[in-house]
Amino acid sequence: MNRPAFPFRWQRLPVALLLLVAGCGPQRDPADLFPLERGRAWTYRMQTLNGPDFRRETLRIEALGPRELDGRTVWVRHTSDGTEYYLERDARGLRRVAQRSVLDDLPRWDAPERTVLPAAPAVGQHWSVPGRPYLLHRVRPVVEDLRQTRPFEFEYGIEDTDATVEVPAGRFAHCVHVRGEASVYLVADPRFGPQDVPITQDEWYCPGTGLVKLERREPIEAADVYGGSLTLELEAAR
Known part of the structure; x- marks a missing residue:
């Protein structure tokens, strides 16, 4: 979903996050890559390396179930930092359609909506979502805040449908x-002028559990800018 800024707060993730469930309780589907049953919950170990700073935190996500939002049925996820995400699932797949932070009175609709997973994931499928840098920081204070730069297009694709992942x-x-x-x-070093900083985000979704691991990298070490990495690993789920 649109994934992290930092001190890291999950609500700034893309997508990825997305950023990252909910639903009332029919029988669980062991093949579901993104469970939406009410009462499901996930605990993640989150490690952020941001320039010289390293932090280890815990992120919890809880499924709150379906809700009517402006005449649409959405599924709600609540994170331990107080953010809520609103998702829709249909024949096209799963999308994040709105979010609400602790500072918002009402949910804010995504424009455009963020695809999380297509309905039938297959290697070679691709889609785009808006993104922002989460881990890039200026060494010295300047007018520009890199985390508030104009959104860019994040190009997503299915790399594998039979991967094995080990997490806590x-x-x-x-x-x-x-x-x-x-x-x-951006201009990361005035001696060399502007340059492209690559950003990658890898996510693993597993049957019956959902997101088990996420890795984000924004690597750069320059005179004026430093980047970093973020890893999210599942510790427990119910």
């Missing part, structure tokens, strides 16, 4: 690996 919660098989790629054009 265990070993997961038959997972879908999604990769997003983008770049930011």
Whole structure:
């Protein structure tokens, strides 16, 4: 979903995050790559390396179930930092359609909506979502805030549909690996002028569990800018 800024707060993730469930309780589908049953919950170990700073935190996500929002039925996820995400699933797949932070009175509709997963993931499928840098920081204070730069297009694609992933919660098989790629054009060192900074985000969704791992990289070490990396790994789920 649109994934991190930092000190890291999950609500600034793209998509990725997305950023990252909810629903009332029919029987669980063991093949579901993004469960939406009410009462589901996930605990992640989140590690952020941002220039010289390293942080380890815990992120919790809880499924709150379906809700009517402006005449549409959406599924709600609530994160431990107080952010809510609103998702829709139909024949096209799963999309994040709105979000609400602790500073918002009402949910804010996404424009455009953010695809999380297509309905039937297959290697070679591609889609785009708007993105922003989350880990790039200026060494010295300047007018420009890199995390508020104009959104760029994040190009996502299905890399694998039978991946195996090991995280603190265990070993997961038959997972879908999604990769997003983008770049930011900026002046990171006045001696060399503008340059492209590559950004990648890898996500693994596993049957019956959902997102088990996410890795984000914004690598750069320059005179005026430093970047970093973020890793999200599932510790427990119910």
